[in-house]
Amino acid sequence: MIQTQGYAAKDASSRLEPFTFEREEPAADEVQIEVLYCGICHSDIHQVKNEWGNSVYPCVPGHEVVGRVTRVGERVTRHAVGDLVGVGCMIDSCRHCAPCRLGEQNYCEGPNSWLATYNGPMVPKAKAPDKKNRYGRDNTFGGYADSLVVKEDFVLKVPASLKPEVAAPILCAGVTTWSPLRHWKVQPGQHVGVIGFGGLGDMAVKLARALGAQVTVFTRTEDKLQDAQRLGAQGVLEGDEAALKQLERSLDFMLSTVPEKHDLNPFIPLLKRNGALVVVGALEPMASVNNQEVAFHRRSVAGSLIGSIEETQEVLDFCAEHDIGPDVQLVRIQDVNEAFDSVERGEARFRYVIDMASLKGEAAAAP
Ligand SMILES: [Zn+2]
Ligand SMILES: [Zn+2]
Numbered sequence: 416m417i418q419t420q421g422y423a424a425k426d427a428s429s430r431l432e433p434f435t436f437e438r439e440e441p442a443a444d445e446v447q448i449e450v451l452y453c454g455i456c457h458s459d460i461h462q463v464k465n466e467w468g469n470s471v472y473p474c475v476p477g478h479e480v481v482g483r484v485t486r487v488g489e490r491v492t493r494h495a496v497g498d499l500v501g502v503g504c505m506i507d508s509c510r511h512c513a514p515c516r517l518g519e520q521n522y523c524e525g526p527n528s529w530l531a532t533y534n535g536p537m538v539p540k541a542k543a544p545d546k547k548n549r550y551g552r553d554n555t556f557g558g559y560a561d562s563l564v565v566k567e568d569f570v571l572k573v574p575a576s577l578k579p580e581v582a583a584p585i586l587c588a589g590v591t592t593w594s595p596l597r598h599w600k601v602q603p604g605q606h607v608g609v610i611g612f613g614g615l616g617d618m619a620v621k622l623a624r625a626l627g628a629q630v631t632v633f634t635r636t637e638d639k640l641q642d643a644q645r646l647g648a649q650g651v652l653e654g655d656e657a658a659l660k661q662l663e664r665s666l667d668f669m670l671s672t673v674p675e676k677h678d679l680n681p682f683i684p685l686l687k688r689n690g691a692l693v694v695v696g697a698l699e700p701m702a703s704v705n706n707q708e709v710a711f712h713r714r715s716v717a718g719s720l721i722g723s724i725e726e727t728q729e730v731l732d733f734c735a736e737h738d739i740g741p742d743v744q745l746v747r748i749q750d751v752n753e754a755f756d757s758v759e760r761g762e763a764r765f766r767y768v769i770d771m772a773s774l775k776g777e778a779a780a781a782p
Contacts, residue, residue, distance in 0.1 A: 603627025
């Protein structure tokens with residue numbers, strides 16, 4: 416067993432605090448990683464507070480992990496000790512269902528779906544058809560910790576030209592916006608709308624711009640209009656009806672990155688005929704959509720969930736090649752609760768990343 420130091424929430428109302436636990440030694444096809452950085456994703460906050468109703472406690476969040484390989488199982492061929500690597504939202508999948516066979520592990524239709532980096536299988540045994548859990552673990556502990564053990568084929572290579580702390584948020588925020596941009600085949604010269612301008616929105620703008628699209632950002636925060644401009648995008652306040660009116664039928668594709676339920680109806684008329692509005696930020700029932708606006712112009716309203724392992728590698732490489740990445744601000748693990756509060760208040764510009772060196776300092780200082 417590997418003695419592991421991390422931060423966990425004991426229940427839905429508790430804050431994160433130091434937590435010691437054991438990880439299994441790496442199996443033949445697994446690698447052990449020393450965590451260097453871990454991004455703070457809004458879903459970490461949702462899950463710590465059980466806002467999606469599926470949290471398992473104690474909850475050690477963290478699925479934007481960058482670290483160094485410290486040990487490899489005997490059958491590992493993809494990674495070597497010393498490699499800089501990343502781990503996103505998934506650490507395993509059923510490997511047999513139709514999506515898995517196509518490399519779309521994020522849509523795994525196995526009885527327990529994919530195994531999340533924290534919080535256990537996406538379909539826990541209580542909800543599985545046969546009440547079994549094929550992964551053996553009802554809970555998994557994520558990257559707010561000093562080490563991680565993961566199957567080698569769910570571990571990504573971090574390109575040398577990316578700073579490790581910048582690479583971390585690409586593993587969730589990056590691939591979550593990249594996957595739909597690719598699936599809906601956003602082309603150079605197209606007009607892309609990004610609704611919500613936080614960690615996901617920041618990545619969506621940069622990726623769409625690097626794909627050659629013209630980008631308009633919709634935000635409720637006035638001082639973010641300048642941030643949009645700085646990234647070469649046009650900024651529009653969501654409540655600016657005249658500006659929305661002017662944009663009617665002008666957008667090829669829109670991505671909603673707002674991390675909670677919101678009204679899509681003001682945005683649907685902005686899509687061109689055949690355009691799609693894809694929701695990636697919210698995982699809950701949404702307000703109903705006026706299908707007249709959808710049907711009359713053969714528009715689509717759709718959703719998308721993170722991205723595959725292949726797409727995650729693709730977006731890491733794309734960011735390295737185009738020299739783009741999230742705007743990050745490093746925080747100490749001891750300040751993680753304050754960082755959560757700040758994310759909830761919409762203050763992050765744009766991603767907090769935990770510097771795990773702060774956790775080592777704490778372990779060293781412990782009696
Ligand atoms: Zn995330
Ligand atoms: Zn599967």
